Amino acid sequence: MIRAEEIHRQFDDFTISLSLAVADGELLTLLGASGSGKTTTLRILAGFEQPDRGAITVDGLDVTHVAAQHRRMGYVFQDYTLFPHLNVAENVAYGLRVQRVPAPERRRRVHELLELVGLAGFAGRAVQTLSGGEQQRVALARALAVEPRALLLDEPFSAVDTERREELRRYLVRVQRGLGIPTVFVTHSRSEALALSDRIIVLRDGRIEDQGSPERLYEHPHTEYCARFLGHANILTREQLAAVPGKAFSEDTEEAPDARETVSAEAGADLQAGATAFMIRPEYLTTAGADAGLSATVSYVAYSGAHRDYEFETPIGTLYLRSAERHELGARTTLRFPRHKLVPLPPKQ
Amino acid sequence: MGRRDALRSGAPYLIAAVFVLLTVPPVLTVLGAGALERGASAWLEEARRVLAQTGTWRSVRFSVIQAVVSAALSIAIALPGAYFLSHIRFAGRRLVQSVSLLPFVLPSLIVILAIISFYGRSGVLNQLLGTRFAFVYSAGGIILAHVLFNISIALRMISAAWMQVDQRLREVSLSLGEGNLRRVLRLHLPLLLPAILNAATVIFLYCFVSFGVVLVFGGVRFATLEVRIYQAMFMNLNLSAAGALALLQLAVCGVAVFAAHRLAARRLAVATRGRRFVMRSGREISWITTVICYSYWVALGVFLFTPLASIALRAFHRNGRWSTAAFRSLIAGSIGDRDIHQIIRADFFELVTTSLAIAGLCAAVTTAAGFIAARAVRGRKVPWLDTLTMAPLAISGVTFSLGLRLLWFGIIPGPVLIIVAQGVMAFPLVFRILRTAMEGVPLRYTETAKSLGAGTLFRVRTLEIPVLWRSILNAYAFGFALSLADFTAVLTIGRGAIVTFPIAMYRLIGFQSFDVALALGVWYIIVVAAAFVAIDLTSHAREKEGL
Structure with missing residues (x-):
């Protein structure tokens, strides 16, 4: 387990101040905008x-003042950073040479690792001849070779093309689950974070904005920033919501998601506590017949294959809707709000 | 702040302190020697007298003017070449890059011999034209020699900067419909200006403190400050006057170095901008550009190398016939009734081993020091340190070497002092080569190696040296060549007891053995050229691999 307790680092115009813990086998994602x-x-x-202060422990051992080369943390950079003067096998074996692992054992381990990342026949290849995805798999194998106590991945897929990215994600999850080591994954891509993580920490200006499972963060964010950062969101003030006719609210009948009970309770409490705003994701808004909800006119349509993204002009402002249904630009309709999908947000800090 | 952070932030100051300790005491010794000898007031009186002389200010004016003109001409001639080197992948590009460096690493004595034997009154050019023009022993000769020496610096520095200009800027300019000439004037030149000014400053400093060339070609009429220091020190034996003149020279150089410091900061701003440089190959350029490109290199080749070739021509010519006698005499020890080994005061084997040993050791020490210093300040912008390490360019070689001798002779062996003197003089270049190369290797490599458990020595051995080996070799080659070419330090500190190539040539010229001096010069050129071409060509393959 890695634990960072109240670490604080001051830069000229920026401060990092946070605590976090990653359990064995857990994949924690640090998600945030550039400069977060x-x-x-x-x-x-x-x-x-x-850090200027605070402590970092690995399996209970304080490593705060231990030099990077003695921490045994596998680190993978976004642009692979394969040593250009070494071939694939030599790159993977680099850390083993540091550990003075005998040559036959080294060869065996390199072979195993290359098999693990699906590059068994690539040992003698020059790294410059590999594709981006292949290079990143070599980098992963190299980081794993030293049997690290933790795996730290800095946007490892961002330099890889979209098609390869999917494949790499599968590799990573398979390898990480197999080894059961704590893994911290940095990304600014919300879809990557949602798809991969056991838990996500949303960072903002060097502090933790919110953290939880991908589903909890997406469905029931605790802050407006988080709501917007994890996907399109309709944020409505109490006043806007009051202007929506009562007929526009629908009672949901479908089975509630796992997180719902707790959140419903929270929502109730927050509503009582006077939440000032509410969020509803575009995919939960629905359209209905005339006079069945809030009147709306289509002002923008973007086709995305499986669905369409709409912007509607309504008496309470612009609302976003995601739906597989087809509406023409300028078409008039009404919108309905499933009541339990309205997530109360606390007042802005 | 951790111990490592403290060490890292203190590194530039530590380097600066070592550097200042090595360079300042010898200079102060020379400046203050007069005061120690005759008292402070007498020194001041002498300094006032020297500064009141119109001759002093005439020398200042001449020193500045010849250095400015030399720098301007070197850059003007080098600009088209820098464009071709940075933009076009023409056949022979690598060869041009390495060979054009040759004049820079040759001893001034060889360049002087080359200019006399080609442009002199009875030189090859006058013989070909049937004329008897004589301009060598004038400001013209001085400037010609300086341009010949320094074109390669301008070529290297400006083409390197030109390669850093983001190619996308060119593409944006093209998409906005800007013509070639306007693009050069409005986009390239403003971006390159800091690099051009930087190169100009370096060349200015080299020319301002240049000694041998001015001494031979300038005579009494065209004396620079450096020559006046030499005259005051060795001819008039007036240490106070020499000290005052050296102080004046330092002041002028200080102004130039300050200007360079200001420009270096701007240069970094350009170099660190995003880049995506694509060099065009032969097929992508018009035939007219190809013709201009090759014509330029032919012309530059003729300008730089016919004087050097004329050395060989004359070395192989004896009594109107082709002969290798001069070459053979170097090993045999005599030619006609002249005892060559006695003139040189060493046999050929001793000459070669002494020269190579001093140069080899000097280059090794300087490269190691440069590597350690560049590594210590890696990833950090410390323009003041970059400027400080340029200081030896602005220090008179005569002053510095004499100071070292006055301070340490008898305590530290002569050859060691020579190595220190040559090392300090070569350090600016060696450090620059290694610092630039090291900054080009992403810090992430080091961090990756650290995350894999590699300690400092392991990283240096398995990562930094292999990745940087070309630059290390390059730095070593420069250190080696500059040491091998050094005349001032060996003469001033060795006082005749230590014989290296330039000293041997100097003695041969002094004993009217031009032919043997020329033959020695030919050997020298062949050895240095072969070393440089080999280094550049062998590293070419690695560069292709993306190193």
Whole structure:
């Protein structure tokens, strides 16, 4: 387990201040916009940056002042960073040479690792001849070769083309689950974070904005920033919501998701506590016949294959809707709000 | 702040302190020697007298003017070449790059011999034209020699900067419909200006403190400050005057270095911008550009190398016939009734081993020091340190070497002092080569190796040296060549007891053995050229691999 307790690092115009813990076998994602401090946090965990205060422990061992080369944290950079003067096998074997693993054992381990990442026949290849995805798999094998206590991945898929990215994600999840080591994954891609993570930490200006399972964060974010960062969101103030006719609210009949009970309870409490805004995801808004809801006119349509993204002009402002249904630009309809999908948000800090 | 952070942030100061300790005491010794000898007031009186002389200010004016003109001409001639080197992948590009460096690493004595034997009154050019023009022993000769020396610096520095200009800017300019000339004037030149000014400053400093060329070609009429220091020190034996002149020279150089410091900061701003540079190959350029490109290199080749070739021509010519006698005499020890080994005061084997040993050791020490220093400040912008390490360019070789001798002779062996003197003089270049190369290797490599458990020595051995080996070799070659070519430090510190190639040539010229001096020069050129071409060509393959 990796634990960072109240780590604090001051830069000229930026401060990192947070605590986090990653359990064995857990894949934790640090998600945030550029400059939110996610890579710096990862670098502090790796030992490339020193925190001004706070402690980092690995399996209960304090490594705060241990140099990066003695921490045994596998680190994978976004642009692979394969050593250009070494071939594939030599790259993977680099850490084993540091550990003075005898040559026959080294060869066996390199072979195993290359098999694990699906590059068994590539040992003698020059790294420059590999595709981006292949290079990243070599980088992963190299990081795993030293049997790290944790795996730290800094946007490892961002330099890989979209088609390969899917494949790499599958590799990563399979390998990570197999090894059962704590893994911290940095990304600014919400879809990557939602698809891969056991848990996500959303960072903003060097602090934790919110954290939880992908589903909890997406469905029931605790802040407006988080709601918007994880996907399109309709944010409505209490006043806007009051202007929506009562007939526009529908009672949901479908089975509630796991997180719902707790959140419903929270929502009730928050509503009582006077939440100032509410969020509803575009895919939960529905269209209905005339006079069945809030009147709306289609002002923008974007076709995305499986669905369409719409913008509607309504008496309470612009609303987003995602649906497989087809509406023409300028078409008039009404919108309905499933009541339990309205997530209360606390007042802005 | 951790211990490592503290060490890292203190590194530039530590390097600066070592550097200052090595360079400042010898210079201060020379500046203050007069005061120690005759008292401070007498020194001040002498300094006032020297500064009141119109001759002093005439020398300042001449030193500045010849250096400015030399720098301007070198850059003007090098600009088209820098464009071709950075933009076009023409056949022979690598060869041009390595060979054009040759004049820079040759001893001034060889360049002087080359200019006399080609442009002199009875030189090859006058013989070919049937004329008897004589301009060598004038400001013209000085500037010609300086341009010959320094074109390669301008070529290297400007083409390197030109390669850093983001190719996409060119593409944006094309898409906006800007013509070639306007693009050069409005896009390239403003972006390159800091690099051009930087190169100009370096060349200015080299020319401003240049000694041998001015001494031979300038005579009494065209004396620079450096020559006046030499005259005051060795002819008039007036240490106070020499100290005052050296101080004046330092002041002028200080202004130039300050300007370079300001420009270096701007240069970094350009170089660190995003880049995506695509060099065009032969098929992608018009035939007219190809013709201009090759014509330029032919012309430059003629300009730079016919004087050097004329050395060989004359070395092989004896009594109106082709002969290898001069070459053979170097090993045999005599030609006619002249005892060559006695003139040189060493046999050929001793000459070669002494020269190579001093140069080899000097290059090794300088490269190691440069590597350690570049590594210590890696990934950090410390323009003041970059400027400080350029200081030896602005220090008179005569002053520095004499200071070292006055301070340490008898305590530290002569050859060691020579190695220190040559090493300090070569350090700016060696450090620059290694610093630039090291900054080009992403810090992520080091961090990846660290995450794999590699300690400092392991990283240096398995990662940094293999990735940087070309630049290390390059730095070593420069250190080696500059040491091998050094005349001032060996003469001033060795005082005749230590014989290297330039000293041997100097003695041969002094004993009217031009032919043997020329033959020695030919050997010298062949050895240095072969070394440089070999280094550049062997590293070419690695560069292709993306290193």
